[in-house]
Amino acid sequence: MIDAAVTAFSRGDYHTVRVEEIAEAAGTSKPTVYHYLGSKEGIFTACVRREADRLVAAIRAAVRDPQSPIGADPLRRGLHAFFTFVTDNRDSWTVLYRRTSSQAGPFAGEVSRARDRVLAEVVALVTACTGADAPDGAGCLLDPKDAQLLARVAVSTADACADWLLEHPEETPDALAGHVSELTRSHLRPRHAATAH
Amino acid sequence: MIDAAVTAFSRGDYHTVRVEEIAEAAGTSKPTVYHYLGSKEGIFTACVRREADRLVAAIRAAVRDPQSPIGADPLRRGLHAFFTFVTDNRDSWTVLYRRTSSQAGPFAGEVSRARDRVLAEVVALVTACTGADAPDGAGCLLDPKDAQLLARVAVSTADACADWLLEHPEETPDALAGHVSELTRSHLRPRHAATAH
Amino acid sequence: MIDAAVTAFSRGDYHTVRVEEIAEAAGTSKPTVYHYLGSKEGIFTACVRREADRLVAAIRAAVRDPQSPIGADPLRRGLHAFFTFVTDNRDSWTVLYRRTSSQAGPFAGEVSRARDRVLAEVVALVTACTGADAPDGAGCLLDPKDAQLLARVAVSTADACADWLLEHPEETPDALAGHVSELTRSHLRPRHAATAH
């Protein structure tokens, strides 16, 4: 049922989606939907929450799996998982990141929390790459604030690339993961020059 | 009157904004608004168009002004103009980039066109920086497709940084412009390594 | 519910009738009306269609009932049914023939079709009266075009008489049916003289 809702919400504004559509797509009736999710806001909230869960889980699993065919670099494994998820679950990403600003509206809180969870995952990922045990031995330490900014830029960049991926089917998640991984890593150094400027 | 509309639309979903609010905020009445803009869609469209105009104009002017106190680097001047604009005209940015996906809905076309115009500006900027006469003599030539991707990533990154700027008032547009300028420039090379990978 | 709508539409212009009135008169609410009839146009259309059905059915039944106390003349039985219907269902007639020209507006088509069905019935009636087996053995054959004109004149005349009936309660449908029946029958001959003239 949430699947149906996610699909529906990915197709248009919150207000453009009628509860009836969701019910129909779920093969049931409006009152039943209300029975389970309580209200339209409840439906949307449930979608956001579940999709955030899935995305976080996907990234986390990939990062923790050293046997992955993607390679030994956790950053790259994480990004690959991200791109794969976004490609395979376009609707999820749309609902999670494109349908509502996290700054206003009745869902600001819920959406914010969901995105923060994703962001935390990326922060962890980025931080891990720069620690003493970083795979490339970069060893430079990021203070938490820089890590935050970097993670946000990474997510934002990945978002842009996900769109790119959709419009250019000849690209592969793999290639983009490599690309963004390089970019992000390259950000780890110039930053000092920039802030020093 | 469009000012009022932009402010209103920046505060919530298209559907959450009532035309009456806009009229009141503009110090006039609903029928007058309809007289000038035709319909609610017309209002929104007019907002998007005008804000895109303003943003493009701001960037273009900055890029072309070699006397700018920001420095001799056109990329940096452009980014600085961007951050200044977004900071000073938060609502414009929200309406332009956060309120509607450019992929669906009745505004897809208009919004797409507006964003494309902004993007074209950035593409030009990025391309200029890599030409033979690039300020740092980088001289490497981007093929148009790479320039597109790069520009998108730049806009996306700048977007993320603009949010950051809002939440961290201690940062200045100047510093972030420098930062992103560095990042973008650093992207001009690793790409080859990345794709070669 | 359609009853309520017919009554409402008989009381004033299409535009003068508010959907809410109809809903109230039907003992329900606007959304329910919309649920069943779709739109204001849908309501009107449904009225026209149903009343045409009823009128046609009434005439047809009377014509086919040879045991009728009205007599053996089918033309007269049909006219009597017509006058009885119009007297007993004043609103139906008003909606069907007085509210909208069949030549323009959004209902032209529907209204046209409805009136054509009524007309077809009358044409059949008139034609039957002039066939070889006509009750009075008139036996003169009308070409279809003349039958059309004659039927229209008959309906028009009956319409005028129906108004007359309303303003002069001392007249009976029975008497008028006899009258118009005579008139129409008398039209069957002079026509030739007239066109020959």
Place this chain on the structure above:
Amino acid sequence: MIDAAVTAFSRGDYHTVRVEEIAEAAGTSKPTVYHYLGSKEGIFTACVRREADRLVAAIRAAVRDPQSPIGADPLRRGLHAFFTFVTDNRDSWTVLYRRTSSQAGPFAGEVSRARDRVLAEVVALVTACTGADAPDGAGCLLDPKDAQLLARVAVSTADACADWLLEHPEETPDALAGHVSELTRSHLRPRHAATAH
């Protein structure tokens, strides 16, 4: 200006016509229209009044002109004038007889009065034909009530024939005038049989 209004009102319902259209068609502006006619109702009323005047005048003139090429029969001359008027001034007829029922609405009174004037003319015409000096020496006297009914039937019939005329351009006002004249005259006798029945 009233010409423009008549044309406009003949094209659709009273409510479908916007005052602005009338003003534009008249080559002036809304406030000017209001200046002269006072209100939308005033416009419509003026139209009805003037067109009734014209129609009555046309019939009266024809009836009184014994030199007319149409012939010596005043009834026929009147009918011919009627058909000619309706053919040449389709809009007038539409506004006068087709746009509003004379039984309800804000114009009931005005429209009623206008139609009554036309009807009075026809009553006079019919009565004259049956007086002692009737051209065909019919000499039978109609009581006023019968004359009223007969006149109404005549107008109604003429109305139907006017429509017919529009749809069948091969017919001429002349032929129809002859036809209806015959019909009406034939009504003068059977009536007794009918009512006696």
Place this chain on the structure above:
DNA sequence: CATGAATGAGGCTTCATTCAT
């Protein structure tokens, strides 16, 4: 539990009508 049926509340839009010029 699941649903067909019903509705309260609210939004977009239009137009007759009037000032101020």
Place this chain on the structure above:
DNA sequence: AATGAATGAAGCCTCATTCAT
């Protein structure tokens, strides 16, 4: 006298939400 500009008032329609079954 004539008009551009402005608006109060009103109507159609939709949708989230709830009962009664």
